[in-house]
Amino acid sequence: MARTTPHAPPSAGGEPLYRRIATELLGELHDGTVPPGERLPGERRLAGHFGVSRETVRQALELLRRDGLVATDRRGSHATLPGLPVETPASLTFPVGARTAAPGGVARATVTWEAPPADHAEALELAPGRPTLVHRYRYAAADGQGLRTAVTSFSAVALAEVEELARYRDRADGTASAQLRRAYDWMRRAGLTLHHRDAITPLASTPSVRVTRRVHDQYARPLEITDLVVDAQRDALIYEFTLPGRAAQTATDRRRPPVRRTAGPSHRR
Template sequence: MARTTHPSDHEPLYSRIATQLLGELRDGSIPPGERLPGERELATRFGVSRETVRQALQMLRRSGLVSTDRRGSHATLPGTTAEHVPSLDFPVGAHTAEPCAVRRTTVNWETPPPEHAHALGLAPRRPTLVHRYESAAADGTGLRTAVTSFSAVAVTEVEELARYRDRADGTAEAQLRRAYDWMRKAGLTLHHRDSITRLPQSVRVTRRVHDQYDRPLEITDLVVDAQQDALVYEFTLPAAG
């Protein structure tokens, strides 16, 4: 295959582009966990052909610095993969360290609540993956219930969620605690937005999650039996560098 060369030092152009792209991965210009831009966008950015970009990506793949699947290309530099990001249990805030006498989770392929369908951009009566969680203490206090609806984007692009479609009958125990890890592995950067509403005997938290392209991924309604004045959320994030 003919190779385009730099006119001054005869370095293959694709090699120079690979070096520049690797620099962006290392300096954080392309954030960890996000998919690399498409070949067309990279070609425009570097002022080269898509074939040159394709050769540069192939060079990085051979070096083990980039991996490509049906969802696109992802950096595999040490410390940049989703597995190195601390995990958040799904749904956030539903799980408690207190001993529970009742804890049940199920998934079903069904029409979501109307407000969920609207938030996710789903057509009326279009079914999707719906997750339900319930826990309570032995004496029945501390009841927590959560209903989550996933968007078409999440079910289509996150392989582990897609597998539930054919077996989501509302009866089997569902283990989705790593749902956010699965989303990051699929190249999705997660942005959470919580709205907290105080009710007479409980607190409702409505959580909306979207990706780096502002596409909705899921919406959760979490209701916590509130016997105290404050609802405490605790998050741990890695230090920079």
């Protein structure tokens, strides 16, 4: 049986305080302060943000839930307004460098359960020799040129938080095709806010370049690391970015405590 809680006292204008807070929170959802599909801050943080009690926040969230604007599961509350997530597949593709196969092009992706490369283990805070889910991607044009190869290792956090990834452990034999194109969508649906840093390094004495992507969540926990090698003789690496509007960005800076962020490349090759 649901617990009945007393309503918050009316605000100065006669409107219940929780309803006003629900309206203000809905405004922040609309202006992108909390992106669609992302996990909302906890009740304690929202209470401090709006200067009200946690009970008032709880009632405001319940009002938004009844209107279908917020959904709550075991990982917390999520905005359900229609709209694109903060990072769309066009700007954050898994694995980095993955391409839509051109006529005659061949793409291959598999997963294994094995100890990752030593530098991957260190980046993911895994003990040396500890196995994890490793994804391998290979793409080549019909004539064999434009080769792209990527190796991705996932952290223990990613496998614990993202059910869709964890399911691959039992079939990670390195033979069956494993398309994880929606990996970042799965992470977002699990309530993780993604931050990534891409480093581009030319490879000595070759026309190829290496792109290393590191992804972590809102708690600075590592989620995955990918090393992509591209035959850059005729290929181009294109990075696309969408920045929030100035008003929304200012509101975010004002209302949220600082979060450590790292910037990816801001140029086109």
